Amino acid sequence: MTKHFRSVLAILLMCAGMLPWLSRAQEQIDARFTVHVVQRGENLFRIALQYNLFAEQVAAANGITDSNSIVVGQRLIIPLATDGMDQRLTHIVAAGETLASIAAAYSRSAADLIALNNLESGEAIYVGQELVIVAGSAEPEVTPIAIQPTATADGNAPVTATPSPSLAASQHSFARNGSMSATFVHTVASGDTLFEIGLRYDLTVEALVHTNNLRNPDALSVGQKLIIPGIQLPRLAQVLPAVVDSFTIDPLVLETGRSARIELLTNEPVRLAGQFLNQDLHVIARDNGKRHNVLVGVPMFTAKAVYPLQLQLRYRNGESESVSANLQVIGGGYGYQSITLNDNELLAPAIEEAEIALLVEQTSGFTPERSWSDSLSLPAAAAMNAVFGTLRSYNGSEYNRYHRGVDFAGPPGTSVLAAAEGRVILADRLHIRGNTTVIDHGWGVYTLYAHQQETLVQAGEIVSSGQVIGTIGSTGRSTGPHLHWEVWLNGVNVDPLQWVRQVFP
């Protein structure tokens, strides 16, 4: 801290104590503030984030109307949990955090957080949950001033210091985990454009497109999660075994019918096993057992609830430790469709069930080598005319069936293309899907092509990405020529377009 800075602070502190006639707005600037000196490369958003505030709050506290007008060296008053702002200070739970560790990071008690968030005592928190963090009844301790990266005692990567006075006490548990960066995620709101989001975070549209691998930057959907690169979350309260460098769940909140990835990085080789949704997970181990990925497909009719993810780490010396996180599953936001058919058009459920059972069996195998490295490519040069997941009712039944793929309408004979390299494991005529091809891409990922006029490859053949494997037709239960394209992950039907937009893992 510079001498000059100290004196400015002293003056501000004195002013706050000595001017009882200040207006109400100014009275709030008492001991509950700190001062931040604007550094090169900072903007209001980044500064606010360091203090767990919104840019608007910092702007309001300083009478700033144009958020682009701040300059290097400018001193900004940073409100710290003033009354009225308490409810807006929240923390998004990350994997590896506990109520106790979050409470400690903000110098609160777990009981405070339980009360503030109307939690039942002992109630589990879950990844992605937004917890209200409040100052509590006690007067704040001395307000720390500058935010500086702090080198840790044992020489690990620096951690970001926060205004929390308790940080020093809890720093050991932060430091031993090495780099503690977390991914900052922006959830697209109605009316958001990439340009506006970029402005808000001081990023170019290109940076957002690149980081999020957006194929169509004009087609943002409300609720879509965008990774904001280059931003470190101000507070992370992970409590993880010393061997764990990072633990990531992406996205933080899981959706029915969609895929997610789990990543655990360790600083020594471990063997990882795990369970989620009552299934043993297929763990992909790389980098000599230091990088572990799991691809999870959430079945469409999974009840919306919070489920435990359990991971077991086994070390070379035979010892083991476990890591767990509670993951929330929400609905994928699919549409509904009511279909009326004549009795003789209605299919006996047994036929459909038998075909699904066959496909589950075919796509539940795990080939340890993968043969894709990019996102999946589209399987036909044809217009998409039906999306994945639409819930269907037949003749007034429950909405207990859904559209398991994406449809592409094209004239008969249009080429059907392999979405990625892989090995054909099925090329056969099925009752509902007609002439069907299934390709195994490794790591539990499969693509399926249905209603083809002709299949041009056979089981056992290796195909390359974009190779013509058949032609569009209308075989099986189909009302007109189209390609019905499915993606299966570990025996679970998932939204194919997520795999077109995003690179897994």
Ligand SMILES: [Zn+2]
């Ligand atoms: Zn279809």
